[in-house]
Amino acid sequence: MAAKGNGEMKFGSGGGSTTKGRNGLGKIQTQRRQNGICHDDSGPTVKAQTIDELHSLQKKSASLASLTRETGPKVVKGDPARQSETPKFAHASHPHFTPTISVSDSSLKFTHVLYNLSQAELYEQAIKYEKGSFITSNGALATLSGAKTGRSPKDKRVVRDETTEDDLWWGKGSPNIEMDEHTFLVNRERAVDYLNSLEKVFVNDQFLNWDPENQIKVRIVSARAYHSLFMHNMCIRPTPEELENFGTPDFTIYNAGQFPCNRYTHYMTSSTSIDLNLARREMVILGTQYAGEMKKGLFSVMHYLMPNRQILSLHSGCNMGKDGDVALFFGLSGTGKTTLSTDHNRYLIGDDEHCWGQNGVSNIEGGCYAKCIDLSKEKEPDIWNAIKFGTVLENVVFDEHTREVDYSEKSVTENTRAAYPIEYIPNAKIPCVGPHPKNVILLACDAFGVLPPVSKLSLAQTMYHFISGYTALVAGTEDGIKEPQATFSACFGAAFIMLHPTKYAAMLAAKMQKHGATGWLVNTGWSGGSYGSGSRIKLAYTRKIIDAIHSGSLLKANYRKTEVFGLEIPTGVEGVPSEILDPVNTWSNKKAYKETLLKLGGLFKNNFEVFVNHKIGKDDGLTEEILAAGPVF
Ligand SMILES: Nc1ncnc2c1ncn2[C@@H]1O[C@H](COP(=O)(O)OP(=O)(O)O)[C@@H](O)[C@H]1O
Numbered sequence: 001m002a003a004k005g006n007g008e009m010k011f012g013s014g015g016g017s018t019t020k021g022r023n024g025l026g027k028i029q030t031q032r033r034q035n036g037i038c039h040d041d042s043g044p045t046v047k048a049q050t051i052d053e054l055h056s057l058q059k060k061s062a063s064l065a066s067l068t069r070e071t072g073p074k075v076v077k078g079d080p081a082r083q084s085e086t087p088k089f090a091h092a093s094h095p096h097f098t099p100t101i102s103v104s105d106s107s108l109k110f111t112h113v114l115y116n117l118s119q120a121e122l123y124e125q126a127i128k129y130e131k132g133s134f135i136t137s138n139g140a141l142a143t144l145s146g147a148k149t150g151r152s153p154k155d156k157r158v159v160r161d162e163t164t165e166d167d168l169w170w171g172k173g174s175p176n177i178e179m180d181e182h183t184f185l186v187n188r189e190r191a192v193d194y195l196n197s198l199e200k201v202f203v204n205d206q207f208l209n210w211d212p213e214n215q216i217k218v219r220i221v222s223a224r225a226y227h228s229l230f231m232h233n234m235c236i237r238p239t240p241e242e243l244e245n246f247g248t249p250d251f252t253i254y255n256a257g258q259f260p261c262n263r264y265t266h267y268m269t270s271s272t273s274i275d276l277n278l279a280r281r282e283m284v285i286l287g288t289q290y291a292g293e294m295k296k297g298l299f300s301v302m303h304y305l306m307p308n309r310q311i312l313s314l315h316s317g318c319n320m321g322k323d324g325d326v327a328l329f330f331g332l333s334g335t336g337k338t339t340l341s342t343d344h345n346r347y348l349i350g351d352d353e354h355c356w357g358q359n360g361v362s363n364i365e366g367g368c369y370a371k372c373i374d375l376s377k378e379k380e381p382d383i384w385n386a387i388k389f390g391t392v393l394e395n396v397v398f399d400e401h402t403r404e405v406d407y408s409e410k411s412v413t414e415n416t417r418a419a420y421p422i423e424y425i426p427n428a429k430i431p432c433v434g435p436h437p438k439n440v441i442l443l444a445c446d447a448f449g450v451l452p453p454v455s456k457l458s459l460a461q462t463m464y465h466f467i468s469g470y471t472a473l474v475a476g477t478e479d480g481i482k483e484p485q486a487t488f489s490a491c492f493g494a495a496f497i498m499l500h501p502t503k504y505a506a507m508l509a510a511k512m513q514k515h516g517a518t519g520w521l522v523n524t525g526w527s528g529g530s531y532g533s534g535s536r537i538k539l540a541y542t543r544k545i546i547d548a549i550h551s552g553s554l555l556k557a558n559y560r561k562t563e564v565f566g567l568e569i570p571t572g573v574e575g576v577p578s579e580i581l582d583p584v585n586t587w588s589n590k591k592a593y594k595e596t597l598l599k600l601g602g603l604f605k606n607n608f609e610v611f612v613n614h615k616i617g618k619d620d621g622l623t624e625e626i627l628a629a630g631p632v633f
């Protein structure tokens with residue numbers, strides 16, 4: 001599969017190109033692998049369906065309807081390859097078929113709906129019809145997401161209308177780039193036409209949010225078995241009874257990711273467009289097949305719907321101890337939410353998206369989406385073992401013959417991923433709900449290497465760091481040592497929030513205060529120098545720190561304050577060498593340490609300037625305190 005400049009996918013010809021693996025065998029470069037599409041025409045003979053049956057099926061798939069045409073393709077259930085399910089009148093060549101002149105050409109076509117297929121059925125669909133789909137030695141389904149191997153936040157658009165005009169955060173710094181209703185409909189029509197032009201589409205009807213009172217029904221219409229399996233794993237799966245009584249979805253995604261948007265359409269700046277229309281309760285995806293867009297798109301919807309019900313939506317992992325103590329793990333991508341919330345000694349509530357309401361926390365999702373770069377069985381056994389039959393493995397490289405995955409391979413992308421149902425983690429807490437959090441852990445992967453491995457935060461400091469949403473990763477790994485790239489993303493999820501960050505911050509402050517939660521800042525990044533001279537803090541040490549937070553022992557430790565950031569750091573943590581707890585000790589060049597510390601402090605200050613004139617909550621005092629809780633120098 002080769003990417004064209006405009007984001008379209010082009011399937012090239014010829015065999016898959018291979019590179020030599022460790023054992024000399026060709027390793028499948030899944031990105032470039034080509035395979036002919038297999039057409040299965042060996043099904044039994046044509047059998048007509050009743051009109052009633054057809055109507056009930058059409059009702060089920062009413063969301064595929066065009067808004068501007070009275071008629072569109074007829075929708076039928078089942079795989080077109082299994083011809084027994086194909087009605088007679090689908091074939092224009094049939095002697096009894098009488099065309100009507102009053103209908104459009106599209107109404108003569110049939111689109112088969114593959115409705116809530118099982119994992120096994122989706123495997124078969126993917127392997128038969130989707131290039132680059134393979135079963136790996138652990139039983140997972142390896143797939144390719146195409147040209148896009150990560151999200152495209154710059155291509156996200158939100159319809160600005162009466163519904164959203166006053167409520168949403170617009171303008172500088174906001175992730176909500178506006179589009180008008182008409183343009184949304186243009187893209188919607190493009191996506192629906194594309195989907196209707198296919199022989200078959202996949203429809204998933206599922207739930208979001210384990211809190212039964214605030215559950216949302218979602219429908220995902222997509223063209224690839226990969227997308228259907230991904231959402232099957234990531235959303236909450238309905239029981240057969242729940243599916244029978246599903247009714248009308250609260251929100252629908254039309255994922256036509258293989259098809260580009262029209263770049264001449266107003267508001268478009270590339271051939272990728274992810275469009276959110278809150279009034280219509282619809283999302284359209286064009287020009288990207290990265291499955292994470294669906295999951296994070298729905299997360300944005302929850303970031304709008306839930307705060308309106310006084311429920312705080314959180315970009316965080318969440319787990320619970322044997323005694324019912326709940327911890328939240330906030331952090332940007334790659335900082336450790338999934339890794340640290342998946343803890344063999346605790347119950348996993350969820351790895352990425354939660355709600356904090358009146359009764360406690362609830363996971364929004366039914367699955368986890370783990371990064372798998374450099375994954376090892378020793379360091380992350382639970383995630384390793386979750387990669388089995390049913391799991392979607394995105395963009396990984398594996399041995400052509402043994403189908404063993406090489407998790408160190410970055411040739412397709414560094415953002416290799418595994419999506420699995422949450423019950424694949426043995427100590428998952430089902431239903432995924434828990435009491436009010438006791439600890440709120442803010443994760444930052446500081447590639448500058450100046451933030452302490454752990455600090456205890458005051459409420460004002462927690463808010464300051466929550467609003468800042470800092471992390472710094474390395475810019476690129478190929479051209480040698482590069483400057484770490486500081487990223488500030490409000491609420492540790494600026495790409496997904498819909499309201500002004502201070503709205504979420506005020507809710508978090510109120511909830512933490514009410515329930516007596518303690519805030520912590522944990523650096524999962526560098527120590528002993530910046531990226532290039534220092535090294536990443538050992539996961540084993542970070543786990544010890546997290547253990548001490550959970551057990552309550554760290555709360556009782558002795559603390560002292562650091563300069564510049566004014567962070568309270570413990571003098572000792574069980575299982576962690578004491579000297580690393582103050583980063584200055586780990587730097588051989590103390591002058592370089594101080595310069596880097598001041599540099600990072602300056603970046604924090606600059607970033608926070610846009611929030612200086614905003615009030616956080618009803619309490620003026622808190623706003624003042626938060627402004628004072630940043631670096632001082
Ligand atoms: N000290 C550490 N703490 C947490 N993660 C670490 C650490 N060192 C290395 N890692 C790696 O960093 C990555 C964190 O990614 P992940 O948990 O998926 O982040 P998120 O869920 O926040 O996007 C994992 O690949 C993990 O193995």
Ligand SMILES: C=C(OP(=O)(O)O)C(=O)O
Nearest residue numbers: 151292296332333334369
């Ligand atoms: C899926 C994502 O989540 P994370 O990287 O936080 O795990 C994402 O941000 O695209």
Ligand SMILES: [Ca+2]
Nearest residue numbers: 315332333352
């Ligand atoms: Ca994320």
Ligand SMILES: [Mn+2]
Nearest residue numbers: 337338352369
């Ligand atoms: Mn994650």
